[in-house]
Amino acid sequence: MSEKSIIQVKNLSVSYGNHQVLKNLSIDIPDNKLTAIIGPSGCGKTTLFKTFNRLIDDTDGIKVSGEVLVNGENIYGKDIEITHIRKKMGLLNQRPTPLPMSIFDNVAFGMRLQGLKDKKELAAKVEHYLRLASLWDELKDRLHAPAAALSIGQQQRLCLARGLAVEPEIILGDEPTSALDPISTQHIEQKFKELKEDYTIIMVTHILRQARRLADYIVFMYLGEIIEHGPTDEIFNNPQQKLTQDYVKGVFN
Amino acid sequence: MNTRRKITSTFFETLMKLSAFLIVAVLLYILGTILYKGIPSLSWEMISQKPSAGFYMGGGGGILNAIVGSIYLAGGASLFALFFSLPLVIYINNYAKKNGKFVQVIRLIMDVLYGIPSIVYGTFGFVIMLALGWTVSLLAGIITVGIFVFPILVRSMDEVLRTVPPEVNQAAYSLGATRLETSVFVSLRQAMPGILAGFLLSFGRAIGDAASVLFTAGFTDNIPTSLTQPAATLPLSIFFQLGSPFEEVRNRAYAAAVVLTVIILIISILSRLVMKHFSKYIIK
Numbered sequence: 395m396s397e398k399s400i401i402q403v404k405n406l407s408v409s410y411g412n413h414q415v416l417k418n419l420s421i422d423i424p425d426n427k428l429t430a431i432i433g434p435s436g437c438g439k440t441t442l443f444k445t446f447n448r449l450i451d452d453t454d455g456i457k458v459s460g461e462v463l464v465n466g467e468n469i470y471g472k473d474i475e476i477t478h479i480r481k482k483m484g485l486l487n488q489r490p491t492p493l494p495m496s497i498f499d500n501v502a503f504g505m506r507l508q509g510l511k512d513k514k515e516l517a518a519k520v521e522h523y524l525r526l527a528s529l530w531d532e533l534k535d536r537l538h539a540p541a542a543a544l545s546i547g548q549q550q551r552l553c554l555a556r557g558l559a560v561e562p563e564i565i566l567g568d569e570p571t572s573a574l575d576p577i578s579t580q581h582i583e584q585k586f587k588e589l590k591e592d593y594t595i596i597m598v599t600h601i602l603r604q605a606r607r608l609a610d611y612i613v614f615m616y617l618g619e620i621i622e623h624g625p626t627d628e629i630f631n632n633p634q635q636k637l638t639q640d641y642v643k644g645v646f647n
Numbered sequence: 648m649n650t651r652r653k654i655t656s657t658f659f660e661t662l663m664k665l666s667a668f669l670i671v672a673v674l675l676y677i678l679g680t681i682l683y684k685g686i687p688s689l690s691w692e693m694i695s696q697k698p699s700a701g702f703y704m705g706g707g708g709g710i711l712n713a714i715v716g717s718i719y720l721a722g723g724a725s726l727f728a729l730f731f732s733l734p735l736v737i738y739i740n741n742y743a744k745k746n747g748k749f750v751q752v753i754r755l756i757m758d759v760l761y762g763i764p765s766i767v768y769g770t771f772g773f774v775i776m777l778a779l780g781w782t783v784s785l786l787a788g789i790i791t792v793g794i795f796v797f798p799i800l801v802r803s804m805d806e807v808l809r810t811v812p813p814e815v816n817q818a819a820y821s822l823g824a825t826r827l828e829t830s831v832f833v834s835l836r837q838a839m840p841g842i843l844a845g846f847l848l849s850f851g852r853a854i855g856d857a858a859s860v861l862f863t864a865g866f867t868d869n870i871p872t873s874l875t876q877p878a879a880t881l882p883l884s885i886f887f888q889l890g891s892p893f894e895e896v897r898n899r900a901y902a903a904a905v906v907l908t909v910i911i912l913i914i915s916i917l918s919r920l921v922m923k924h925f926s927k928y929i930i931k
Contacts, residue, residue: 449817454745481823491814494837494928503832504822540928553818560822 399425400563400594401446406460408441408450415441417618418460423611428586428595430609430626432602434641438618439598443568446596447483448476464564481508484557484593486570486582490549492541492556497533500541500552504560519559527555527585547578554585565589567597571604583608602642606630614638681908685901693902698868705893710903713884715870718910720788720878721854725800725846727793732800733835740808741816741830754805760798766858768795773862786874788864795859796849803848807841808834815930839925847918851911857882881907 401423408416415438423429431439444450445462448469461468469479481504493500501520502510510516520537524530529551533544541552550570557565567586571579586595586608599605605612605626612629614622614637622629622638633639692709699708739750772791781787811834819829835842857880865877866887881903888900 447821449820452813452817452820454747477823477825480821483821485818485821487814487818489814491812491818492930493815493818493833494839494930496928503819503824507822507824507828542928542930556822 399423400465401596402461402463402466403442403445404461404463406442406445406458406462408438408445408459409457410453411455415618416445419620421613421620421623423594423596425594426590426592427610428590428597428608429611429613430605431596431598431613431615432600432605432641433615433621435600436617437615439615440568442615443566443596443598446564446566447480447485449480449485451476481560482562483564483566484554484560484562486550486553486557486565486567488569489573490546490553492544492549492552495541496538497541497544497552498537500556501559503556508560523555523559524552526558527551528581529555545578547574547581550574550578550582551585554582558589563594565593565595567595567599569598569600572600602644614641616641678908681901681904684898685903685905688895688898688902689905693899694906697870702868703887703891703896705895710879710881710884710899710906712868712870713879713881713903714906714910716785716864716867716878717854717881717907719785719871720792720860720864720880721850723785723789724792724796724853725850727789728797728800728849729846732797732804736801736804736808737830737834739805740811741826741834757798757801757805761802764858765795765856766861768792769859769862772859776863783863783865783877784875785864785871785878788860788878788880789874791863792853792856792859795856796853799852800845800849803845804838804842807838807845810841811837812930836925837929840922840929843918843922843925847915850914854880854911855882855907857886881910 399422403421406419433439571582609626622635696709697712699706702708743750776787819833860880866879866883867877871878885900885903888896
């Protein structure tokens with residue numbers, strides 16, 4: 395691709411002990427689009443994903459080489475402040491993981507870390523982001539209830555609101571709907587469709603139909619390598635590689 | 648099911664019920680004994696006054712010195728231990744390499760320290776005191792008992808911090824929180840009920856231990872007004888009264904045991920209420 399993109403991966407390799415999980419990957423992720431990383435279990439899609447916000451650092455015994463550029467800055471460079479990288483990205487996990495505090499405090503958490511103290515402003519912003527995640531009407535009367543008491547679908551939307559509240563440029567979703575019921579899944583998918591106007595969204599999914607429904611751009615991975623990437627239509631309707639063809643047809647999974 | 652299997656399961660079920668019954672019976676017997684013997688001697692005078700000159704010969708007064716001394720000592724020691732154990736458990740759970748050598752060694756050391764009898768800590772404290780030229784004092788008692796409950800606190804807090812799901816910490820990291828912010832605002836919050844339970848456990852051990860305070864905090868009929876004065880404690884007060892040739896005094900020992908039990912009961916109920924509050928926030 396010729397246009398510059400927020401996330402660029404250059405010659406990225408990741409190994410765990412003697413096992414090489416990612417093998418010399420390079421890719422530019424398109425801006426303001428929804429990119430889906432697909433591939434069978436164990437293909438390294440979650441690992442690739444975790445290198446974007448350096449949550450991979452949390453794994454013991456992991457070795458990363460190569461570069462991941464965010465806005466042209468190598469996040470594996472020497473003088474990188476890791477918190478600065480991470481707050482550019484909102485993260486949604488497979489299972490929603492609210493923080494052990496109230497609904498309000500969950501959304502306010504990141505903003506408070508960044509030094510926002512004014513109570514009125516904080517309350518206004520919490521409302522804004524809860525509205526953005528379509529939660530405000532459901533929850534406005536119990537903002538101080540524990541987040542743990544919400545349903546799983548609500549928790550995931552709360553995590554979305556919480557992530558958006560730190561004003562990221564990128565939203566990362568690691569199979570964000572895999573633990574949700576169909577209705578909650580619809581909620582999240584709808585949100586993603588709306589949000590991709592303003593954010594660059596990257597999601598890992600093993601649900602092909604979901605990738606087809608939502609994504610503008612597809613990255614297909616197999617055994618630690620990127621086999622093929624391109625616009626959704628091309629990948630699904632006119633894949634260049636035999637492996638991609640088989641995978642999107644559901645020949646193997 | 649054939650008869651043999653039926654008999655086996657009935658046998659073990661009976662055994663389980665019997666064990667449960669036995670434990671409850673022993674507990675009730677202990678409580679019954681101290682209440683039966685202690686309640687008649689329990690009076691307002693006993694818990695509101697210091698001992699008079701002839702207290703241990705059947706004279707008037709009470710055990711206020713030991714009540715206050717025990718609370719100072721157990722509270723002080725638990726806080727002292729908490730002050731050092733919190734950073735340690737945060738370090739081994741959120742900073743150090745998981746299950747690395749360092750963490751394993753620390754956990755092993757804590758297990759060893761946990762098993763050392765309190766009289767050894769008392770002797771150790773006494774030796775250090777002599778070396779420093781200190782006399783028996785509340786401070787020496789707090790430090791010694793603090794060291795004694797330190798491994799208890801570390802082990803119980805470590806146990807709960809290990810159960811904090813990594814995803815919860817990662818969620819905080821992904822919002823731009825530093826390791827310290829994550830540890831303090833998120834990990835500790837998630838582990839709070841367990842931490843309180845650990846604190847309660849160490850408070851209970853601290854207030855109930857006689858051996859570690861014998862040479863370090865000493866014993867006095869006065870209420871300490873500074874850290875450098877000796878302090879009385881309930882277990883020693885019970886010990887001295889039980890050794891009296893006068894039955895009246897011996898009965899007051901049981902009353903002191905009732906007071907000790909009630910203090911632990913109150914602390915236990917209070918911390919359970921606080922725990923309940925924090926439990927609601929736990930992410931499963």
